[in-house]
Amino acid sequence: xxxxxxxxxxxxxxxxxxxxxxxxxxxxxxxxxxxxxxxxxxxxxxxxxxxxxxxxxxxxxxxxxxxxxxxxxxxxxxxxxxxxxxxxxxxxxxxxxxxxxxxxxxxxxxxxxxxxxxxxxxxxxxxxxxxxxxxxxxxxxxxxxxxxxxxxxxxxxxxxxxxxxxxxxxxxxxxxxxxxxxxxxxxxxxxxxxxxxxxxxxxxxxxxxxxxxxxxxxxxxxxxxxxxxxxxxxxxxxxxxxxxxxxxxxxxxxxxxxxxxxxxxxxxxxxxxxxxxxxxxxxxxxxxxxxxxxxxxxxxxxxxxxxxxxx
Amino acid sequence: xxxxxxxxxxxxxxxxxxxxxxxxxxxxxxxxxxxxxxxxxxxxxxxxxxxxxxxxxxxxxxxxxxxxxxxxxxxxxxxxxxxxxxxxxxxxxxxxxxxxxxxxxxxxxxxxxxxxxxxxxxxxxxxxxxxxxxxxxxxxxxxxxxxxxxxxxxxxxxxxxxxxxxxxxxxxxxxxxxxxxxxxxxxxxxxxxxxxxxxxxxxxxxxxxxxxxxxxxxxxxxxxxxxxxxxxxxxxxxxxxxxxx
Numbered sequence: 001x002x003x004x005x006x007x008x009x010x011x012x013x014x015x016x017x018x019x020x021x022x023x024x025x026x027x028x029x030x031x032x033x034x035x036x037x038x039x040x041x042x043x044x045x046x047x048x049x050x051x052x053x054x055x056x057x058x059x060x061x062x063x064x065x066x067x068x069x070x071x072x073x074x075x076x077x078x079x080x081x082x083x084x085x086x087x088x089x090x091x092x093x094x095x096x097x098x099x100x101x102x103x104x105x106x107x108x109x110x111x112x113x114x115x116x117x118x119x120x121x122x123x124x125x126x127x128x129x130x131x132x133x134x135x136x137x138x139x140x141x142x143x144x145x146x147x148x149x150x151x152x153x154x155x156x157x158x159x160x161x162x163x164x165x166x167x168x169x170x171x172x173x174x175x176x177x178x179x180x181x182x183x184x185x186x187x188x189x190x191x192x193x194x195x196x197x198x199x200x201x202x203x204x205x206x207x208x209x210x211x212x213x214x215x216x217x218x219x220x221x222x223x224x225x226x227x228x229x230x231x232x233x234x235x236x237x238x239x240x241x242x243x244x245x246x247x248x249x250x251x252x253x254x255x256x257x258x259x260x261x262x263x264x265x266x267x268x269x270x271x272x273x274x275x276x277x278x279x280x281x282x283x284x285x286x287x288x289x290x291x292x293x294x295x296x297x298x299x300x301x302x303x304x305x306x307x308x309x310x311x
Numbered sequence: 312x313x314x315x316x317x318x319x320x321x322x323x324x325x326x327x328x329x330x331x332x333x334x335x336x337x338x339x340x341x342x343x344x345x346x347x348x349x350x351x352x353x354x355x356x357x358x359x360x361x362x363x364x365x366x367x368x369x370x371x372x373x374x375x376x377x378x379x380x381x382x383x384x385x386x387x388x389x390x391x392x393x394x395x396x397x398x399x400x401x402x403x404x405x406x407x408x409x410x411x412x413x414x415x416x417x418x419x420x421x422x423x424x425x426x427x428x429x430x431x432x433x434x435x436x437x438x439x440x441x442x443x444x445x446x447x448x449x450x451x452x453x454x455x456x457x458x459x460x461x462x463x464x465x466x467x468x469x470x471x472x473x474x475x476x477x478x479x480x481x482x483x484x485x486x487x488x489x490x491x492x493x494x495x496x497x498x499x500x501x502x503x504x505x506x507x508x509x510x511x512x513x514x515x516x517x518x519x520x521x522x523x524x525x526x527x528x529x530x531x532x533x534x535x536x537x538x539x540x541x542x543x544x545x546x547x548x549x550x551x552x553x554x555x556x
Contacts, residue, residue, distance in 0.1 A: 023426060060421070060429070061400065061404065061433055065433055065437060067426070068430050068433060068437075088426040089426060090422075090426070098422060175478070176478040182388075193476070194477035
């Protein structure tokens with residue numbers, strides 16, 4: 001990485017430090033560092049006994065841009081598209097320098113890769129659908145997530161639900177993607193532009209699931225499409241999704257809804273082949289899978305599908 | 312300066328200038344004429360930022376109002392874009408800060424307005440960065456030590472073209488190498504909206520051991536000026552473009 005971890009006070013704030021906002025005067029006590037990215041560091045803090053996540057950076061413009069995105073997403077009705085934003089302020093640290101920070105909802109979750117390792121690949125279907133649902137909401141609101149990758153996903157427990165975090169790359173549709181990671185970027189693979197459009201995110205969705213099975217990633221080498229196809233076809237757990245993922249890589253899907261439709265069909269068919277092994281089924285399992293799935297989608301939870309997959 | 316257009320020189324080099332005078336004052340000249348000078352210094356694998364002897368890189372960018380970054384070849388692609396985009400934002404923010412000073416008084420900048428207003432201002436800065444016209448003159452060091460790095464540089468520039476062409480605003484690129492075969496600087500590609508034109512003309516061979524960074528920068532400024540002259544003559548009777556500031 002080119003961003004070297006310089007000894008800045010913002011990425012090594014000692015536990016117990018009180019961060020007091022210059023404008024709004026709220027006070028946050030630092031508990032631990034949750035992570036570090038290209039722009040700033042995120043800390044678990046408490047404010048009047050409530051746990052919050054605080055992102056702080058010396059790049060005040062980058063912080064401001066992220067806050068603008070979070071505010072815009074907050075205005076979108078319906079499903080929650082990003083972490084809730086609580087406060088935006090500046091902090092004058094002991095060294096006399098001013099850092100910008102914002103405070104958001106603390107999302108305690110598990111990384112996708114670890115979750116799948118612990119709980120099995122049956123969760124791929126539900127997470128894929130959840131992700132496509134969230135992206136659909138984001139896209140309909142005129143945005144593209146941009147820097148979609150395993151690092152920017154968390155699995156919320158009980159019931160397991162994938163959540164998008166870090167809106168650093170979130171870009172208005174039609175503009176140039178703000179921030180991306182090469183492995184997930186269709187521009188890097190020369191399979192499309194860096195214009196913010198829904199198909200940009202859908203490409204990255206496929207790369208997320210490829211990355212799950214190639215933890216060390218791999219580099220560009222000759223023609224990209226045959227290479228990615230080869231890698232994809234070697235993953236048994238993704239076999240049912242081959243055709244669908246291939247379409248997403250080629251940019252065939254123009255909306256998340258189109259891809260979702262195919263995924264629902266695949267998941268349903270999988271269920272049929274599985275359930276045909278059962279000789280007798282209780283009545284509640286006799287509903288056609290597609291019906292069952294669409295009901296569960298309407299209720300906003302893919303938990304039902306997960307249950308079906310584990311049958 | 313014609314408003315609504317950002318002009319940048321992106322200098323990619325792996326060593327210090329050793330012919331034709333100090334490039335640092337030349338960069339200051341460029342900046343005074345509204346051209347930002349960004350510099351990327353490519354290090355060898357065994358070098359570090361301290362040992363590379365590439366301090367000149369930082370000085371050129373500082374005088375040129377731009378950004379400098381030392382980098383290993385592997386992260387060149389990402390760096391080239393980051394530097395170009397950050398420099399754009401920095402330039403636009405510079406304009407905005409001047410405006411703020413005019414309204415709010417001396418010493419006032421983006422940092423001294425509250426986060427809510429800052430958010431609104433940054434939205435404008437982002438809009439400008441996305442929609443403004445951008446002219447980038449790429450100045451590539453092709454002295455002997457660059458030989459192994461030229462393929463990587465070419466790839467990074469193609470990548471830059473992909474990124475910038477995703478913007479709403481127009482782009483113009485041109486490319487020069489230094490030293491040239493016969494002179495200090497030689498054209499690789501004329502002004503064009505993308506970098507496709509360099510596929511055939513991008514140098515595969517390095518030429519000689521000299522690094523005439525100063526004269527090359529001087530020539531780059533001249534080329535910018537010449538291009539503007541040609542353009543202003545072409546549209547002498549056309550309506551002037553909408554100004555964004």
